[in-house]
Amino acid sequence: MSDHQAGDLCAQCGHASGSHCFVATSNKPGASMPDPLLGGIRLCPEPQCQCFATWSPSHPDLPTITPWVPPRDEIEYLREQIQQIEDPSSGTRLN
Ligand SMILES: [Zn+2]
Numbered sequence: 082m083s084d085h086q087a088g089d090l091c092a093q094c095g096h097a098s099g100s101h102c103f104v105a106t107s108n109k110p111g112a113s114m115p116d117p118l119l120g121g122i123r124l125c126p127e128p129q130c131q132c133f134a135t136w137s138p139s140h141p142d143l144p145t146i147t148p149w150v151p152p153r154d155e156i157e158y159l160r161e162q163i164q165q166i167e168d169p170s171s172g173t174r175l176n
């Protein structure tokens with residue numbers, strides 16, 4: 082019973098889960114900006130990593146939310162943005 086509980090690593094890709102980017106993707110009706118309370122998608126900042134998951138905040142008072150998942154090309158665009166932000170010039174990389 083210890084499959085995916087190895088410290089703080091992502092169960093999907095094995096990279097540090099704390100470094101993953103949480104992107105809000107769901108808008109309230111009529112809202113122009115995504116609302117973090119409605120959940121979204123989670124992407125890994127490691128170059129080439131294809132890790133993908135959805136997330137939603139857990140509120141005891143609210144029903145479970147199913148976040149909106151963007152089309153595939155939009156996800157790929159977000160992934161590129163995120164993986165560029167994590168630039169190796171600012172620190173030491175451990176490979
Ligand atoms: Zn990863």
Ligand SMILES: [Zn+2]
Pocket residue numbers: 091092093094095096101125132133
């Ligand atoms: Zn991951």
